[in-house]
Amino acid sequence: MRIEILNTGTELLLGNTVNTHAAWFGRELFKLGLRIARQTTVPDGDAIRDAIAESIGRADALIVTGGLGPTSDDLTRETTAEVLGLEMITDEAALRSIEAFFALRGRPMVEANLKQALTPVGSDVLPNPHGTAPGVYVPPRLNGRSNCAVFLLPGPPRELYPMFHADVVPRLRALAGVKTVSQALELKFTGIGESDFHQGIDAALARVPDLEFGYCAHIGEVDLRLIGQPHALEQGRAIALEHFKEFLISDDGASMEATVVRLLTERRLTLAVAESCTGGLISNRITDVAGASAVFTHGLVTYANAAKIKMLGVSADDIEIHGAVSETVACQMAAGALRVSGADIAVAVTGIAGPDGGSPEKPVGTAWIGLATEAAGATAFRVYHPRNRLDFKLAVSQAALEAVRRWIHSASQ
Amino acid sequence: MRIEILNTGTELLLGNTVNTHAAWFGRELFKLGLRIARQTTVPDGDAIRDAIAESIGRADALIVTGGLGPTSDDLTRETTAEVLGLEMITDEAALRSIEAFFALRGRPMVEANLKQALTPVGSDVLPNPHGTAPGVYVPPRLNGRSNCAVFLLPGPPRELYPMFHADVVPRLRALAGVKTVSQALELKFTGIGESDFHQGIDAALARVPDLEFGYCAHIGEVDLRLIGQPHALEQGRAIALEHFKEFLISDDGASMEATVVRLLTERRLTLAVAESCTGGLISNRITDVAGASAVFTHGLVTYANAAKIKMLGVSADDIEIHGAVSETVACQMAAGALRVSGADIAVAVTGIAGPDGGSPEKPVGTAWIGLATEAAGATAFRVYHPRNRLDFKLAVSQAALEAVRRWIHSASQ
Numbered sequence: 001m002r003i004e005i006l007n008t009g010t011e012l013l014l015g016n017t018v019n020t021h022a023a024w025f026g027r028e029l030f031k032l033g034l035r036i037a038r039q040t041t042v043p044d045g046d047a048i049r050d051a052i053a054e055s056i057g058r059a060d061a062l063i064v065t066g067g068l069g070p071t072s073d074d075l076t077r078e079t080t081a082e083v084l085g086l087e088m089i090t091d092e093a094a095l096r097s098i099e100a101f102f103a104l105r106g107r108p109m110v111e112a113n114l115k116q117a118l119t120p121v122g123s124d125v126l127p128n129p130h131g132t133a134p135g136v137y138v139p140p141r142l143n144g145r146s147n148c149a150v151f152l153l154p155g156p157p158r159e160l161y162p163m164f165h166a167d168v169v170p171r172l173r174a175l176a177g178v179k180t181v182s183q184a185l186e187l188k189f190t191g192i193g194e195s196d197f198h199q200g201i202d203a204a205l206a207r208v209p210d211l212e213f214g215y216c217a218h219i220g221e222v223d224l225r226l227i228g229q230p231h232a233l234e235q236g237r238a239i240a241l242e243h244f245k246e247f248l249i250s251d252d253g254a255s256m257e258a259t260v261v262r263l264l265t266e267r268r269l270t271l272a273v274a275e276s277c278t279g280g281l282i283s284n285r286i287t288d289v290a291g292a293s294a295v296f297t298h299g300l301v302t303y304a305n306a307a308k309i310k311m312l313g314v315s316a317d318d319i320e321i322h323g324a325v326s327e328t329v330a331c332q333m334a335a336g337a338l339r340v341s342g343a344d345i346a347v348a349v350t351g352i353a354g355p356d357g358g359s360p361e362k363p364v365g366t367a368w369i370g371l372a373t374e375a376a377g378a379t380a381f382r383v384y385h386p387r388n389r390l391d392f393k394l395a396v397s398q399a400a401l402e403a404v405r406r407w408i409h410s411a412s413q
Numbered sequence: 414m415r416i417e418i419l420n421t422g423t424e425l426l427l428g429n430t431v432n433t434h435a436a437w438f439g440r441e442l443f444k445l446g447l448r449i450a451r452q453t454t455v456p457d458g459d460a461i462r463d464a465i466a467e468s469i470g471r472a473d474a475l476i477v478t479g480g481l482g483p484t485s486d487d488l489t490r491e492t493t494a495e496v497l498g499l500e501m502i503t504d505e506a507a508l509r510s511i512e513a514f515f516a517l518r519g520r521p522m523v524e525a526n527l528k529q530a531l532t533p534v535g536s537d538v539l540p541n542p543h544g545t546a547p548g549v550y551v552p553p554r555l556n557g558r559s560n561c562a563v564f565l566l567p568g569p570p571r572e573l574y575p576m577f578h579a580d581v582v583p584r585l586r587a588l589a590g591v592k593t594v595s596q597a598l599e600l601k602f603t604g605i606g607e608s609d610f611h612q613g614i615d616a617a618l619a620r621v622p623d624l625e626f627g628y629c630a631h632i633g634e635v636d637l638r639l640i641g642q643p644h645a646l647e648q649g650r651a652i653a654l655e656h657f658k659e660f661l662i663s664d665d666g667a668s669m670e671a672t673v674v675r676l677l678t679e680r681r682l683t684l685a686v687a688e689s690c691t692g693g694l695i696s697n698r699i700t701d702v703a704g705a706s707a708v709f710t711h712g713l714v715t716y717a718n719a720a721k722i723k724m725l726g727v728s729a730d731d732i733e734i735h736g737a738v739s740e741t742v743a744c745q746m747a748a749g750a751l752r753v754s755g756a757d758i759a760v761a762v763t764g765i766a767g768p769d770g771g772s773p774e775k776p777v778g779t780a781w782i783g784l785a786t787e788a789a790g791a792t793a794f795r796v797y798h799p800r801n802r803l804d805f806k807l808a809v810s811q812a813a814l815e816a817v818r819r820w821i822h823s824a825s826q
Contacts, residue, residue, distance in 0.1 A: 040452065284696075288806070
């Protein structure tokens, strides 16, 4: 089935708003085994008419977003009816639903909202519990002009997404004869690159019947997305883990920080963090996870050397001798954070984010990551991420969280 | 001049990648006084042929992105030549540029890269200093089939953006007869909403000749974007400042954190931060700014009450009596951070991010922000942002940074 997406809205073409609809529809349709054949964006106005007329001549289903509001430049409903040669009538159920929306919020309904209840004759009104604009479904062959099913949906995601799942998916399944809806599984890895996956498992994954897969590379992370029926997903998962288990962050789509918080919670362990070059990013990522307060006790952002000395007990002499970015200082920072906090594990980072501060021996992008526990004492390892400042912070924070994850993992085996 | 954008790439329609090109082109073309008439996305393959053929029949200029790489599914160059009825030849300059790209990186150039030097006869090769894929410009009337100028550009932003500015803008200006290029000015505000601007200054801004303006609302921030010639920008700026100067973060597009770091640097002041509910976000934002190390000394993420007591000297009794989220504790946290760090200013936050931990008196979304200096002692104020966890952290961090910005501003007057 050939599906086209038409996004309407001048703001999408002036650069005020990034159009995320195409990617979202792509993911959702993929789960149904369907693909977008073409996506088009046009400004409000006459351009919508041409775009709809062209699409219904090519596509089996056209999904239009935007232009269902009450104002004078919201003309998607009227334009669609005109192109399809259908009369507009007031849909009583839609009218009552709009009235109810305003009544619930104690706001007066204005005249302009009346037109939102107008709909092409013979079409289905799709309820909008999250806004005033009902959606519209025009079945194929309702008119003499096309065999294309047309969906008119609101633009705002909080209105669009629920309507799509409730009222568009069932109709698309029926139209396309989709019997089974695929599921998605995301496995996150760190410490290896996308090319390692291509060389290592692409061929094996391609041999799994009815399994679709793809990669998404981020800084310090590669996500493998599997789509298919449960048995195909399980085969794909097994192939990935057979080769790359030691690099796995999570096999349920959980982020690195969510995984670390979950592991700490399960093992009843607490964590302290001492950060120099990452400047609070590690603490910030951990506290993005609900429930972090039970396992994360102390974060110390010791950006200045004086802070490392005073708050973490790092030796001023060692900073002088080895430099603030050194194995010695990373170990002392981790040991200090452990002592100050009384936590079970402490992780520390010190590095050169740049743009200034590099040297031939320690170029911008160098960082040391220290890890300390009561039983094992403090150790540190070096990483090198010659990137811009923000990407460097992200890469180093990822390496530090991965060090914690591995420690918990190995300690509990 | 009618301009169309054609983005090619299966990944854009499968949902792996959000297409940010349309918004970016929209902003850049707007500065030239030009607008996008239509944007289309198609997957790699035959769909590109149809889309190009349709566009060149409608548009005066077509900008195509993607599909210039060395692999077998990169067919934009060949497809364009075919649609336009032009032969392909190897461009010697392009070939040398690709060879130089590999030589510089000490990597071998493979056979597949040779085809990247192929270009339609009579077209201009657009150099790509940041990648192997040169761009292509096919002037209008080069062939009998269209009057449309066609630009073929690489997909990755780091290659696309410089090429657009260096080689596309001058040609578009000549084609469209653009005499003056508009400039953009961004003013960032906090503490007021977009509707305040609509009511307060929209009418006045609309009366400034040749001034375009628009808003972009973020959490804790509204950005006013002005586009026009310098004298129009100055009039727009004056109108905005006349009404909302006290809410201004910056009038040069600088972020809140960059503004705070700049002000601290100019006044030779140092800052310490004590964070509970924001969990390191304030420190992280400050250290995103290059040069932060000169003014930001200590960050303390005291997520646990024990950490507030031990590291900041907050009174355990006061936590018991008033709660950790209280004016008293916010003041003590700020005073403690000032004492521990020896900084000139300390800011502290304590609040309830949720989803748990709220109560009728202190619902989720409540936070206290404390500010301390040697001269003025510690004060605190309450904010309420009933949002999801991440948006709450962002809103509270913004309020805390704004408190610092205002303090510096008022102290220096």
